[in-house]
Amino acid sequence: MNAFRKAETYHTERPKSSDQFTTWLSLGEVHYYLEQYDEALKTGRKAEAIYDEVSLLPDHYELFDLLSKICHSKENHEEAYQYSQQYVTVNKSFLTAQEEILRVKDQYKMEVLTAGFFQEIRSEEAKRKLKLYLIVCSAFFLIVLFVRHLRWLNIKKAVSQEIKKIESFIFFRFFFSLIKSF
Numbered sequence: 001m002n003a004f005r006k007a008e009t010y011h012t013e014r015p016k017s018s019d020q021f022t023t024w025l026s027l028g029e030v031h032y033y034l035e036q037y038d039e040a041l042k043t044g045r046k047a048e049a050i051y052d053e054v055s056l057l058p059d060h061y062e063l064f065d066l067l068s069k070i071c072h073s074k075e076n077h078e079e080a081y082q083y084s085q086q087y088v089t090v091n092k093s094f095l096t097a098q099e100e101i102l103r104v105k106d107q108y109k110m111e112v113l114t115a116g117f118f119q120e121i122r123s124e125e126a127k128r129k130l131k132l133y134l135i136v137c138s139a140f141f142l143i144v145l146f147v148r149h150l151r152w153l154n155i156k157k158a159v160s161q162e163i164k165k166i167e168s169f170i171f172f173r174f175f176f177s178l179i180k181s182f
Contacts, residue, residue: 017053020046025063032070040070061090 024047031040044067054060064087071080 017050021050021054021060021063025060025066028063028066028070032066032073035073037070037074041067041074044070061087061094064090 024043028040028044028047031037031043044063047063048067051060051063064083068080068083068087071077071083
C-alpha cells in the first residue's frame with residue numbers, strides 16, 4: 001500500500017497519464033480487497049477521469065469491472081449496473097478491435113506469402129531468361145571466333161600463296177640469271 005501511495009505522489013509530481021492510470025487502478029484494487037470501498041471508489045474515479053487519455057492496453061478496461069464491484073459492495077446497484085454495462089461495451093469493442101487486428105495480420109501474412117510465391121515464380125522466369133541470354137551470347141561469341149579463325153586461315157593461305165609466288169619469281173629469276181650467265 002505504501003508503495004502505491006509513493007507512486008501516486010511521484011505521478012502527481014511528474015504526471016504521465018498511463019502510469020498514473022495504472023497506479024490508481026492498482027491502488028483501487030488494493031483498497032477494494034482490503035474492503036476500504038470509499039478509498040477504492042475515490043482512486044478508481046481518479047483513474048476513470050483520465051481513462052480517455054491512456055492507451056487501450058488490454059487491462060485498462062478492467063477499471064469499469066472494478067468500479068462495478070466497488071459500487072456493488074457499497075450497495076449502489078444502479079451505478080454498479082452502469083459500470084458493468086460500460087465494462088461489457090468497452091470489452092466488446094476491445095475484442096472486436098483485437099479480432100480486426102488478427103484478421104489484418106492474417107491477411108498481411110497471406111499477402112506476404114503470395115508475394116513471395118510470385119517473386120519465386122518471377123525469379124525462376126528471370127533465371128530462364130538469363131540462361132537463354134547466356135546461351136545466345138556464347139553462341140554469338142563462338143560464331144565470331146569461328147569467323148575470325150576462318151578469316152585468319154584465309155589470310156594465312158593468301159600469304160602462303162603470295163610467298164610461293166615470290167619464291168617462284170625469285171627462283172625463276174635466279175634460274176634465268178644463271179642461264180644468262182652461261
